[in-house]
Amino acid sequence: MSKQEFTGHPDARRSKANPLAWINLALLAIIVICCNYIGCNEYARVDLSEYESYSISQRTINVLKSEAIQNRETPIRIIFAFQTSSPGYHRMYMLLEEYKRHADGKIEVECFDPLRQPGRAREIENIYKVKFNQEICIVDARDNKDAPIDHYDADPGKANLYSRIPGTAFSKYVVQPDGKRNVVALMMDEVLCSEIIRASEGQQRKMYVVANKGGIKLNQNGQLEYDTISLIRTITGSLNLKLEPIVLSEDSEQDIPADAEGLIIIAPQFDFEPCQIATLRKFWERNERKSIFIALDPELPYFDTRHVRQEGTDDQPETTKVVRGPRLSNLYQFLRENGINPNGDDRILLRDSQRFINNISVFFPESLECTKSFWNNTTQLEGRCRSFSLGHGDDSVASAQRLNFYPLIMTSADYYGETNPNRGAKLDGDDIAGPLCVAAAATRGSVDDPNRLNTLMVVGNLDMLAEEGARKEVRDYLRSIWAWMIEKPEYAGKSTNYDLTVKIDLNRHSRSAVEHLTLIIMPLCSLLLAFIIWNTRRH
Helix, strand or coil: CCCCCCCCCHHHHCCCCCHHHHHHHHHHHHHHHHHHHHHHHCCCCCCCCCCCCCCCCHHHHHHHCCHHHHCCCCCEEEEEECCCCCCCHHHHHHHHHHHHHHCCCCEEEEEECCCCCHHHHHHHHHHHCCCCCCCEEEEECCCCCCCCCHHHHCCHHHHCCEEEEEHHHHEEEEECCCCCEEEEEECHHHHHHHHHHHHHHCCCEEEEEECCCCCCEECCCCCEECHHHCHHHHHHHHCCEEEEEECCCCCCCCCCCCCEEEEEEECCCCCCCHHHHHHHHHHHCCCCCCEEEEECCCCCCCEEEEEEEECCCCCCCCEEEEEEEECCHHHHHHHHHCCEEECCCCEEEECCCCCCCCEEEEECCCCCHHHHHHCCCEEEEECCCCCEEECCCCHHHHHHCCEEEEEEEEECCCEEEECCHHHCCCCCCCCEECCCEEEEEEEECCCCCHHHCEEEEEECCCHHHCCCCCCHHHHHHHHHHHHHHCCCHHHCCCCCCCECCCCCCCCHHHHHHHHHHHHHHHHHHHHHHHHHHHHHHHC
């Protein structure tokens, strides 16, 4: 071994100074300092759970960033009185932390366990007059939050400034065949967001429901009965809207109350009289923000036969003539005047199917800006649907009235409108080819002036308004459109993924593939495997 190879030799220990090493060390020090500076001043939270279970919805973020919340002088207090051993406590606590973070100091959250903190529990009981015999959440938007609420209860305008939410409202249960209740959804974000809207606004706005045309009726106490379309009440409640019944006069034109944010017509079974149409038209043509929501019953026959009396003459006695025409001819004419045309007595069916089906695939087209987060998303609609075509017969009239039309829910070209079910489920010459519009909207007025923009929404499916079985995306979509109709676009957006179960929506191609896999391929593979085993043992 030479001297140069011997590491202990003085010449071997000599090394030249490398300037690049010092530059790299300096750059490393600068990077470490910059990372520490950015980490101390910029904070970001990332939810890495599969379904973003620890994040609040975009709708809630929009509400927390709205002027109604950000312009408050005093923050809204949320008192979360739950036991730490409660199911889902950790997830709910993390959601409350998200409320504080996105509200920029306008939301205060207090979490305590009534069993472990009895002193604080007695203070809360004295202020809010509650008993902690169950878990509860309190939302308080009053200016003086330590004052008793006795004098607030006597004032209807101030009673909404606070709310007491039972803990059971945060969970959705399903009763199993054995009688046990299982939690299938965590509704905390949706319920709490709605209560924050209600508390921050205080006084509820009103929408009037036509109660003398069928669909929605009045009970013996004069209250509205919703039956299978209770989703209307859920959506309006989440937007701080109060539903009031109204009976349209059949003898003379009348004025819709001035405090009406809008008018709701659900599944009319009888046509509107000319004076009632004049009432609708007068409300629709007000030079202020007004809205009309109409849901047509697709099971109601489009055409109807009625007897019309014809006066007699000296030579011919009085006769009765049978006339066939649209059953809701006056209401349909009102819709056509505003560019929404019902497509007759059609039924939306799958083009290549040999049977009638009531479950169709639809998508949300690019139309209203308030529904941008839903554009081109797909979903399923249950029940029979009726379609519409958009457009005004006279472009000059539409331009003079500043009418605009928007498709809201569309089918693909795989579906068509069957006008004669007696011919079977096939596309004929008289049928309506797809894609078809299932829900549409029209506006009247200047788009640049939202305060002078009247809105009209028409849907041709009633099952989408059912509380039970209503799909989350349809619920969020309808709520977003209603928020736009009442000039509260900040309340629009998707809600959080509150379902604890996983739902998979399959289109017809996916369903066909699954059917072939389970009914043909898998049995053939099993048969082939059995044949191989038998053949092996035979030899």
